[in-house]
Amino acid sequence: MKKLLFTLLTFLTFQPIISIGQTKCDSLGAIVSSMINNGDEGFLTDGQSYKYFLVEDETSEIITTLYEGINYRIATTAGLEDNYMIFELLDEQRNLLFSNANHNNAPYWNFKVENTIECTIEAKLDPNRKLNGCAQMIIAFKKDN
Amino acid sequence: MSISKYYIPFVFLALLSCGEFEEKTYSMDDTPEVSVDQNQNINIELENTIFSIPSPVQIAMELSDSNSSFSSALLHDADQYEKYSSSFDKAMMLGIYGTDLAYCSVNELSGKSITYYSTMKKLADKLNIGFAINESLVERFSANIDDRDSVLVMASEAYVKIDEYLKENDNQDIATMVLMGGWIESMYIQSTALQSDTSEVNQLKLAHHKYALNHFITLLEKVGTGDRYWELQSMLGDVKKLYDDIPTTYEFKPSTTEATTQTTQINSTSSFDTDYGTMLEISNEFINLRNYYTK
Numbered sequence: 001m002k003k004l005l006f007t008l009l010t011f012l013t014f015q016p017i018i019s020i021g022q023t024k025c026d027s028l029g030a031i032v033s034s035m036i037n038n039g040d041e042g043f044l045t046d047g048q049s050y051k052y053f054l055v056e057d058e059t060s061e062i063i064t065t066l067y068e069g070i071n072y073r074i075a076t077t078a079g080l081e082d083n084y085m086i087f088e089l090l091d092e093q094r095n096l097l098f099s100n101a102n103h104n105n106a107p108y109w110n111f112k113v114e115n116t117i118e119c120t121i122e123a124k125l126d127p128n129r130k131l132n133g134c135a136q137m138i139i140a141f142k143k144d145n
Numbered sequence: 146m147s148i149s150k151y152y153i154p155f156v157f158l159a160l161l162s163c164g165e166f167e168e169k170t171y172s173m174d175d176t177p178e179v180s181v182d183q184n185q186n187i188n189i190e191l192e193n194t195i196f197s198i199p200s201p202v203q204i205a206m207e208l209s210d211s212n213s214s215f216s217s218a219l220l221h222d223a224d225q226y227e228k229y230s231s232s233f234d235k236a237m238m239l240g241i242y243g244t245d246l247a248y249c250s251v252n253e254l255s256g257k258s259i260t261y262y263s264t265m266k267k268l269a270d271k272l273n274i275g276f277a278i279n280e281s282l283v284e285r286f287s288a289n290i291d292d293r294d295s296v297l298v299m300a301s302e303a304y305v306k307i308d309e310y311l312k313e314n315d316n317q318d319i320a321t322m323v324l325m326g327g328w329i330e331s332m333y334i335q336s337t338a339l340q341s342d343t344s345e346v347n348q349l350k351l352a353h354h355k356y357a358l359n360h361f362i363t364l365l366e367k368v369g370t371g372d373r374y375w376e377l378q379s380m381l382g383d384v385k386k387l388y389d390d391i392p393t394t395y396e397f398k399p400s401t402t403e404a405t406t407q408t409t410q411i412n413s414t415s416s417f418d419t420d421y422g423t424m425l426e427i428s429n430e431f432i433n434l435r436n437y438y439t440k
Binding site: 097 | 194195196197198200201202203207210294297301304305308313324353356357360395397400404406407408410411412414416417
């Protein structure tokens with residue numbers, strides 16, 4: 001009985017630590033999805049899930065092809081605040097094409113593409129706003145009219 | 146002594162728990178709740194790199210804008226889904242039927258769209274990921290079947306849910322095969338279009354998938370788990386050799402940004418120096434590849 005009590009107490013002691021170690025990410029999908037069609041603009045997601053857990057100074061890379069004649073919207077979030085995430089679009093030579101850091105960490109941005117190019121999207125948390133946590137990105141597209 | 150006997154296993158359990166996903170639970174709206182641990186990669190990450198693959202819907206839209214008319218002969222027979230038994234085949238077929246769904250939906254063929262959506266649901270069930278296309282999604286799909294835009298949104302939602310579920314449950318190989326199947330079917334339809342309309346526009350559309358091919362080869366190198374993966378990788382390697390004969394150029398030009406509309410115009414230029422002979426060979430390779438897996 002004593003042992004059972006000890007077991008229970010130990011479990012209860014550790015349970016909060018376990019919970020802190022894990023981060024709920026389930027709310028991010030709804031937040032980032034709302035940025036894709038916030039004005040009924042006809043964007044569709046590319047059908048892939050981009051989620052990651054970032055710690056301070058850690059960067060996640062998404063390598064993608066942007067096709068000519070398609071408009072893109074890249075949206076990202078790491079929580080309820082709009083501006084936790086910094087993302088940059090780099091070309092195949094690592095030239096900077098865009099950084100949302102120049103626009104108050106805007107959570108989404110649209111891109112028009114003249115020619116098909118290979119790009120890298122680099123995403124990280126803004127260390128001045130959040131040190132670690134779940135992040136989610138959506139790449140959406142629509143045909144250029 | 147007795148304390149350490151019980152203490153150590155619990156410390157171990159606590160640490161172990163931090164390294165795993167929480168079991169999925171369901172909220173009221175039947176949406177799976179996801180918990181992610183700091184140490185768990187939930188995307189197809191290769192040294193923190195994720196590859197993004199073009200959506201089947203995007204490719205189907207491009208085809209519908211070209212002179213290529215819809216051909217039901219290009220679709221894979223939905224009734225054949227039961228003959229695929231391995232996870233490899235089922236995942237690839239899920240992708241193939243996903244592209245057929247996009248192809249039908251873009252061309253506003255509601256009856257066929259429902260057929261392919263239902264087939265995807267059955268295949269997803271066979272892969273034990275049926276909840277990704279849950280009953281409410283199926284009902285919404287049927288209720289909105291005559292609204293092309295809604296159908297495309299729901300098809301895209303289904304792709305995301307399948308991809309998300311597979312990646313979160315450490316099935317990167319299966320997730321890759323679903324994407325792979327979707328892309329192979331897209332390339333098959335695009336290749337067939339090229340063979341009936343050999344215009345430079347159609348050649349370029351196929352040429353632009355050079356990068357996606359390279360991404361898939363890298364993915365298969367990393368997530369492949371057996372002979373079937375190595376075989377596919379080898380076949381894609383043959384296509385790559387042909388693509389390598391297409392010279393490409395790239396020139397960086399600064400982008401222009403309009404902050405008020407939150408839009409950046411990417412002005413960099415690229416070129417793909419295609420020739421019909423090579424593009425015809427590439428299209429033949431894609432057609433053979435797709436027919437090899439659907440036979």
